[in-house]
Amino acid sequence: MQHISVTVDGTVCESEVEPRTLLVHWLREGLGKVGTVVGCDTSNCGACTILVDGQSVKSCSMLAVQADGCKVTTIQGLSTGDDWHPVQTAFKECHGLQCGYCTPGMVMSTVDLLSENPNPTEEEIREGIHGNLCRCTGYHNIVKSVQYAAELMGGTK
Amino acid sequence: MTEILDSTAAIGRPLRRKEDAKLLHGRTNWTDNIQLPGTLHMALVRSPMAHARITKVDLSGALAQPNVVAAYDAASLGDLNAGVPCVWPVTDDTVMPPFPALTGDKVRHVGDVVALVLATDAASAEDAIAHVDVEYEPLDAVINMVDAVSPGSELVHGDAANNTCYVYDLGGGYEDALAKHPDAVVVKRRFVNQRLVPAFMEPRAIVAAPMGMSEEITIWSATQVPHILRVLLTLVTGIPEQNLRVIAPDVGGGFGGKLQCYREEILCTQLAKKLGRPVKWTETRSEDMVATHHGRDQIQDIELACTPDGKMIGLKVDLLANMGGYLQIITPGIPLLGMFMYPAIYKMDAYQFQCTGVFTNTTPTDAYRGAGRPEATYAIERIVDEMAAELGMEPMAFRTKNWIQHHEFPFTTVAGLTYDTGNYEAATAKAMEMFGYEELRAEQKARRESGDPVQLGIGISTFTEMCGLAPSRTLGALKYAAGGWEHCTIRLLPTGKVELVTGTSPHGQGHETAWSQIAGDILGIPVDDIDVIHSDTGRAPYGMDTYGSRSLAVGGQAIKRAADRLIENARPIAAHQLECAADDLEFANGSFTVKGDPEKTVTLGALAWAAFSAHDLPEGVEPMINGEATVDPEDFSYPHGTHLAAMEVDTETGKVRVRKYVCVDDVGNQINPMIVEGQVHGGVAQGIGQALYEGVEYDEDGNMLTASLADYLIPSAADLPSFETGTTVTPSTTHSLGTKGVGEAGAIASTPAIINGIVDALRPMGVNDVLMPASPQNVWRAIQAAKGGAA
Numbered sequence: 001m002q003h004i005s006v007t008v009d010g011t012v013c014e015s016e017v018e019p020r021t022l023l024v025h026w027l028r029e030g031l032g033k034v035g036t037v038v039g040c041d042t043s044n045c046g047a048c049t050i051l052v053d054g055q056s057v058k059s060c061s062m063l064a065v066q067a068d069g070c071k072v073t074t075i076q077g078l079s080t081g082d083d084w085h086p087v088q089t090a091f092k093e094c095h096g097l098q099c100g101y102c103t104p105g106m107v108m109s110t111v112d113l114l115s116e117n118p119n120p121t122e123e124e125i126r127e128g129i130h131g132n133l134c135r136c137t138g139y140h141n142i143v144k145s146v147q148y149a150a151e152l153m154g155g156t157k
Numbered sequence: 158m159t160e161i162l163d164s165t166a167a168i169g170r171p172l173r174r175k176e177d178a179k180l181l182h183g184r185t186n187w188t189d190n191i192q193l194p195g196t197l198h199m200a201l202v203r204s205p206m207a208h209a210r211i212t213k214v215d216l217s218g219a220l221a222q223p224n225v226v227a228a229y230d231a232a233s234l235g236d237l238n239a240g241v242p243c244v245w246p247v248t249d250d251t252v253m254p255p256f257p258a259l260t261g262d263k264v265r266h267v268g269d270v271v272a273l274v275l276a277t278d279a280a281s282a283e284d285a286i287a288h289v290d291v292e293y294e295p296l297d298a299v300i301n302m303v304d305a306v307s308p309g310s311e312l313v314h315g316d317a318a319n320n321t322c323y324v325y326d327l328g329g330g331y332e333d334a335l336a337k338h339p340d341a342v343v344v345k346r347r348f349v350n351q352r353l354v355p356a357f358m359e360p361r362a363i364v365a366a367p368m369g370m371s372e373e374i375t376i377w378s379a380t381q382v383p384h385i386l387r388v389l390l391t392l393v394t395g396i397p398e399q400n401l402r403v404i405a406p407d408v409g410g411g412f413g414g415k416l417q418c419y420r421e422e423i424l425c426t427q428l429a430k431k432l433g434r435p436v437k438w439t440e441t442r443s444e445d446m447v448a449t450h451h452g453r454d455q456i457q458d459i460e461l462a463c464t465p466d467g468k469m470i471g472l473k474v475d476l477l478a479n480m481g482g483y484l485q486i487i488t489p490g491i492p493l494l495g496m497f498m499y500p501a502i503y504k505m506d507a508y509q510f511q512c513t514g515v516f517t518n519t520t521p522t523d524a525y526r527g528a529g530r531p532e533a534t535y536a537i538e539r540i541v542d543e544m545a546a547e548l549g550m551e552p553m554a555f556r557t558k559n560w561i562q563h564h565e566f567p568f569t570t571v572a573g574l575t576y577d578t579g580n581y582e583a584a585t586a587k588a589m590e591m592f593g594y595e596e597l598r599a600e601q602k603a604r605r606e607s608g609d610p611v612q613l614g615i616g617i618s619t620f621t622e623m624c625g626l627a628p629s630r631t632l633g634a635l636k637y638a639a640g641g642w643e644h645c646t647i648r649l650l651p652t653g654k655v656e657l658v659t660g661t662s663p664h665g666q667g668h669e670t671a672w673s674q675i676a677g678d679i680l681g682i683p684v685d686d687i688d689v690i691h692s693d694t695g696r697a698p699y700g701m702d703t704y705g706s707r708s709l710a711v712g713g714q715a716i717k718r719a720a721d722r723l724i725e726n727a728r729p730i731a732a733h734q735l736e737c738a739a740d741d742l743e744f745a746n747g748s749f750t751v752k753g754d755p756e757k758t759v760t761l762g763a764l765a766w767a768a769f770s771a772h773d774l775p776e777g778v779e780p781m782i783n784g785e786a787t788v789d790p791e792d793f794s795y796p797h798g799t800h801l802a803a804m805e806v807d808t809e810t811g812k813v814r815v816r817k818y819v820c821v822d823d824v825g826n827q828i829n830p831m832i833v834e835g836q837v838h839g840g841v842a843q844g845i846g847q848a849l850y851e852g853v854e855y856d857e858d859g860n861m862l863t864a865s866l867a868d869y870l871i872p873s874a875a876d877l878p879s880f881e882t883g884t885t886v887t888p889s890t891t892h893s894l895g896t897k898g899v900g901e902a903g904a905i906a907s908t909p910a911i912i913n914g915i916v917d918a919l920r921p922m923g924v925n926d927v928l929m930p931a932s933p934q935n936v937w938r939a940i941q942a943a944k945g946g947a948a
Contacts, residue, residue, distance in 0.1 A: 018280075034190040035183020037409075039358050040442035044866035047358060075183035088181040092173055095831050098839060099665025100180030101358040101409030107181065122879070130875035133866070135358050135410050136665050138842030138903075139874040141835060 004068040008033065009077025017064045023057075024048040026064035027074065035076040035104055039133070046132030049105035050074045056112035058105075058131070075104035078111065086152035087111050087145075096145030098136035106132045110146050118155040120146065167674035167684050171831035174670045175684075179407075186406040188362035188379045193435040196364070197226055199425060200282035202272040202289045203444065204264035207300065207518040207859020208311070209293035211263060211271060218288035219274050224281035227432065228289065230272040231261030237427040239393040241420050241483065244638035245490035251323040251514075254314040256483040258420040258427075264293065265313055265482030266520050267859055268447030270420060275428065275436065298518045298859035302456060302477045305515050313482055313516040322480050322514035323489055327496060329509030334471040335462050341470055344544045345460045350532045351929050352454035352479065352853040353846075354863075355525050356871050357664075359409025360445050365425035366435035372400040374430055375695075378422055381411040382702035383662055385639065387694045389418040389486075390426055401426070405692040408664035412843070413524030414449050415664065416704045417486050421448075446864040451853060452525020454479035455492060457536045459499075461544050469559045471507035472571075474499050474536070480514050481521035488521055489514050490637060494529030494623075494705075497572045501537045502560045502581055502621050502797065508571040518859045524704060526843055526904040530622045538618045538909035539916075539926075546920060552913075553585070553594075556619050567890075574623060576795045577891045580823065581619060584885045588799040588821040591881055597803055597817075605921055612921075613816075614804045616914025620906040621797035624898035625710025627790040642789040643707070644699035645715035647676055647723050649782040651769035653762025655680065655687040657716065660700020661708040662692040666900065667832045668708060672716055674828050675894070679720035680761060681747025699787065706898025709828065710794040714893045715786045723784030727764050730782070733775040734759050734767065794889060796897040798822035800841070800906040804914030808922065811937030813915055815845065821883040822902055826895035830884070833899050837882050840903020846872050847904075848911035852930045870930075919943070 001016040008031060017026055027033040027050070038060060039047030048059040051073040079085040087110050090096065097103045106129065113120060113128040120128060125146045126139070134142060179185055216228040231238050241256040260269050272289050276282035297311040304310055305320040313320055335341055364377045374396065380386050383403040391398040408415065421438050429436045440448065456477040462470040478492040492512045500508050527534075545555035561568045563580040570576065589595075594615070601613045626632060627641030644660040657676050661668055668691065673684040690696050701707070724744050731749035732739040735757050742749045749764075751757040764782060767773065771780035803817040820841060827833045850870040854862040863869040870876075888895030908929070915927050915936060923943035928935045 028190075029192070033183075034187070035185065037187060037359070038189075039360065040866045042442065042865045042867040045358065045442070075181075079182070084181075091181055092177040095171075095174070095835050097177060097180055098667070098835060099358065099408070099410040100176070100185065101187070103180050104183050126874040126877075130873040133358065133871055133873060135356055135412070135843070135871065136839045137835060138838035138840075138880065139877055140838040140842075140879050142874065143879065 002065050004065055006067045007071045009074055019063065019065055021064045022060055023062040023064045023067050024059035027059060033074050033076055036074045037101060037104060039101065044133065046109060047102050047105040049108045049132060051108055051112060056109050075107060078107065087149040090149035090152055091145040094141050094145040094148050096137065096142045102132060102134040106134060106142060110149060113146065114150055114153060118153065119150060166678065168678045168828055170829065172670055172674060172684065172829055174667045175673065176667060176669050187359060187409060188364060188377050188406055189439045191364045191377055193364065193366055196435040196437050197275040197277065197432065198279040198282045199428070199436055199438040200274050200286045201270045202286045202291060203447070204267060204269040204271055206264055206293050206295060207267050207298035208296040209264050210296060211261065211291065212294050213290065213292040214272055215290040216272060218290055219285040222281065222285040222288055224277045225274055225285045226277060227275045228272065229259065231257060231259040234259055237431060239423050239427065241423065241485060242389050242393055242418055243484035243486060243488060245487040245636065247325050247489045247493055247636055248323045251489055252317050253484060254317065258423045266518050267861055268520060269482065273424060300517055300519060300855050300857060300859050302479050302515045302517060305517050306477065306513065313518055320516045322484070322516055325493060325512045327510040329507055331471045331473040331507045331509035334507035338462065338464060338470050340465055341462045342465055342547055343460060343462045344540060344547050346540055346543060346926065348457040348459065348536050348539055349928060350453045350455045350457060350535055353452045353525055353851050354446055354853060354869055355412045355414030355449060355452060357410030357412055357414050360440045360442055361415065361419065361421070361449060362439040363422055363425045364435060364437045365429035367429055367433055373402055374400060374426060375402045375404060376422065376426055377404045377406055379408050379415060380405045381408065381415040381662055381664055381704055383692050383694055384660060384700040384702050386418055386422060390422065393423060394427055396426070396430060402695045405662050411664045412526040413452060413528055413704060416524050417450060443865050446869065447520055447861055450485050450521050450523035451481065452522060453532060454522050455532050457532065459536045459540050461540045463544055463548065467548050467550050467555055467558050469503055469505040471505050472499055473509045476512040478512055478514050479519065479522055480516050481519045482516065483521045485521045485523045488523050491522065491524060491529045493635065495533035497574050497623055498530045498533035499537050500570050500572045501534065502619060504559060504561055505571050519855060526840065527901040528705065530901065531844065531905045531908060534620045534622065534905045535909045538620065539912060542617070542913045542916065543925060552617055560619065575792065576621065577792065577889055578887045579621065579795065579797050580885060580887045581797060584797065584821045584823050585619060585799040587883055587885060588801050588819050591821070591883055592801045592817065592819040594801065610807060610809050612806050612808055612918040614806060614914040614916065614918025616802035616804055616910040616912065616917060618800040618906045618910035618913065621795050622902060622905050623793040623795055624706035624901060625790060625794035626705050626707060627711055627793065629789050640701065640789065641711065642787050643701055643712040643715045644787045645712065645719040646785045647719045647783060649723060649761060649765045651766055653765045655682055656690055657687055658690045658697045659712055659716065660697060660702065661712040662700065662702040664703065666703070666708065667829070671709065671828045671832055675713060675716045676720050679717065680723065681745065682761065706900035709896050710892060710898040711788065711790055713896055714790060715788040717893050718786035718788055719784040721784065722786060723782060726784060727761060727782045729775055729778050730764050730767055731759050791891040794892060794897040796822065796824045796899060796902050798902060798906055800910040802910040802914040804911065804918055806915055806918040806936065808919070808940060811933035811940065813849065813931060813936060815878045815911065818878055819881045820906065821885060823885045823887050824899040824902065825887060825889045825897040827884070828896065834882050836899045837903045838880055840901060841880055841907040842872060842877055844904040844907030845877060845911055848908045848929055848931060850876060850930050
């Protein structure tokens with residue numbers, strides 16, 4: 001077992017973990033951060049995407065021990081209480097989700113995408129979220145959600 | 158961007174969804190989130206071989222592993238090793254082989270389950286299955302359907318005479334009709350509707366737990382069908398029905414893949430009861446790819462005959478349908494859901510259909526979005542294009558000449574269905590205008606003339622389908638075991654709020670919002686004051702769940718009737734309070750008002766408290782205001798539409814691009830157009846997935862070569878275009894809200910539109926078919942074959 005200290009959604013979390021434990025499993029089973037979900041076992045689907053030190057990461061492709069000392073933000077820490085992050089608002093307004101299983105990862109990828117490129121074109125959006133699979137929406141309204149989020153966050157296009 | 162919406166007139170408005178707040182904040186309750194004290198985690202020993210005799214199972218190595226509590230094979234599970242049910246034997250002599258939860262004699266597909274291990278944590282269970290020692294004696298794997306029905310083939314089920322599950326022969330006078338037309342033009346084709354994986358994003362998960370305070374066992378499962386699952390679990394396990402409660406918590410997609418009574422659900426239930434502890438199982442994606450049922454997988458021989466001037470005479474269809482290694486809930490029936498749809502929107506004199514169900518050493522097939530109708534629609538829309546080419550007719554003109562005209566409804570098709578309404582002309586005209594049909598045809602001509610290496614094709618799909626499977630007596634006539642009704646109870650609570658209990662079981666569709674809109678409008682109550690209760694046999698005891706685009710088409714009618722009844726049940730109390738005759742009251746906007754005296758009025762909310770306190774009720778009126786209804790519809794629902802795809806095909810590389818996709822769907826009246834549009838988007842995307850990207854591949858030994866999301870390509874955002882959607886509204890006359898189903902329409906329509914577009918682009922080169930998925934390789938091969946080169 002190895003000791004780790006990770007700041008998760010603003011709270012410092014100390015834990016003893018098996019070295020083989022994936023970050024996503026530690027978040028879900030160790031901390032009860034079940035808003036972040038697992039959709040595959042080959043790092044293709046992106047449902048488990050979180051931010052680690054502000055960068056989007058598929059939390060199934062990182063070990064919990066690798067997150068030692070890092071600052072992790074999950075979907076549950078994106079906004080507090082009844083507040084809505086602009087990306088969350090945009091997804092609701094544009095019907096950018098149906099079953100909602102890909103949504104935590106899709107939202108976190110969008111946050112990262114817009115932080116790097118506040119005014120993405122449709123093509124840049126499609127390329128930017130191509131690591132996040134959705135089976136319900138056909139992506140049409142996800143693209144619109146990202147565009148609307150950019151607008152809400154002060155982008156100019 | 159945000160509209161201010163008047164929630165008192167909710168039907169027809171794009172209300173944002175009630176469901177979204179929890180989903181967007183990660184405050185969901187997926188089954189895998191459930192962690193009960195004392196849980197045992199189940200891991201399954203799956204066969205690495207497609208076909209083999211099991212000669213030894215030794216559990217002792219696994220039992221010696223840390224944290225392992227128990228392990229079972231078929232023998233040691235004994236009487237608890239119940240069978241997976243199939244409820245749709247389509248003929249009297251359908252072969253129904255045993256499908257035990259743990260197989261004991263042979264394995265019949267990669268992923269078949271031989272043994273299980275229970276441990277106090279998931280990782281220990283997963284580690285321990287490597288220590289179960291199974292020895293196999295390999296047998297020849299039966300993978301290809303054509304081989305499977307050839308004489309002398311190895312048998313998937315050894316005690317059967319051959320690998321045929323059934324032969325369903327509808328008959329039909331195609332040959333007789335053809336004989337009357339010696340000058341008939343006949344086009345024959347063999348189409349391959351390849352095998353697909355549902356690939357819902359939330360993997361299946363189950364928790365079964367004895368509840369202690371009673372004999373109850375609660376089963377949480379990521380299922381589309383909690384009510385059906387409860388009945389089937391009781392039938393196969395013998396656990397009394399009243400002791401089983403099935404809950405589908407938040408469920409992340411289904412597309413038919415969670416319409417099932419899976420072996421894992423049976424095992425968790427049996428083991429929780431036997432051991433008196435919660436038992437949990439969550440599949441990995443790699444397990445899902447081999448263990449969750451697959452869809453499609455038909456070889457379609459289809460023949461269309463026309464007069465030389467382009468009037469359809471008749472259609473003959475002969476299918477080989479892959480059942481896989483076992484029969485699951487409605488495996489044999491899937492092709493029959495397509496049987497009715499081959500004649501589609503067209504008028505003809507004769508239709509002949511035969512289907513042979515075939516066992517192979519592959520994962521069982523069953524419902525996947527559209528279930529039989531996408532296969533039928535693909536074949537008919539493809540051969541219609543081929544016939545138009547043969548006749549030298551413009552493909553849309555050929556369709557127009559043969560389809561049912563809007564003034565001919567209701568129309569009974571040659572397959573025996575009576576379509577209530579439709580307007581193919583209107584949907585097509587609108588789609589062609591949005592598409593810029595004539596301009597694109599002109600561009601196509603120019604590109605052909607200039608010899609552009611990137612050719613343009615226009616793909617057409619003018620489809621209809623049957624959904625909202627009902628009435629029950631029709632399902633009975635088809636030998637389907639269940640009914641087609643739906644239930645709703647609406648309870649007016651003392652404070653004027655409403656609980657709407659539905660038997661539908663949403664897993665992403667947005668029923669909570671849409672059902673609130675229907676009841677809110679009828680009752681005159683704000684949608685936010687209505688709570689929709691569903692997917693729990695304890696809280697919503699009556700229902701037939703969600704599949705086959707039935708939830709609005711069938712369930713919506715139950716909501717309407719229940720709401721109407723609630724108003725009638727409140728009327729005597731209102732009359733008593735307003736001191737008038739019940740007939741003197743009119744109900745609007747949530748209030749009863751005396752006709753001609755608008756001052757004398759009382760709200761439903763006030764009546765709710767009056768009923769609750771019951772201090773002053775009229776004689777004989779019970780202190781309760783609710784409405785309850787179980788509706789068995791008159792008929793299926795028949796949405797239709799016209800989908801058009803502009804396909805660019807690089808003739809040098811075989812790479813294709815969807816340049817433009819336009820669809821106009823007619824789903825009748827719309828409760829929430831935003832949700833309707835979203836359903837169309839998702840369906841279209843899945844249909845494009847089949848056309849361009851997806852397909853299960855097996856090697857000759859039955860290993861699935863596409864057994865992960867790294868190998869099975871479900872489209873990403875970068876693989877799809879935006880869609881241009883439109884609607885026409887031709888209300889259904891057999892459904893009380895005038896609505897039709899929408900859940901599967903997109904997936905049914907889009908696949909042939911894409912392939913027809915690719916073939917249309919390449920037809921001058923001599924190409925008349927492309928195998929799906931139309932990968933660059935498959936398209937390039939089709940071009941080379943047409944050139945006469947090595948393909």
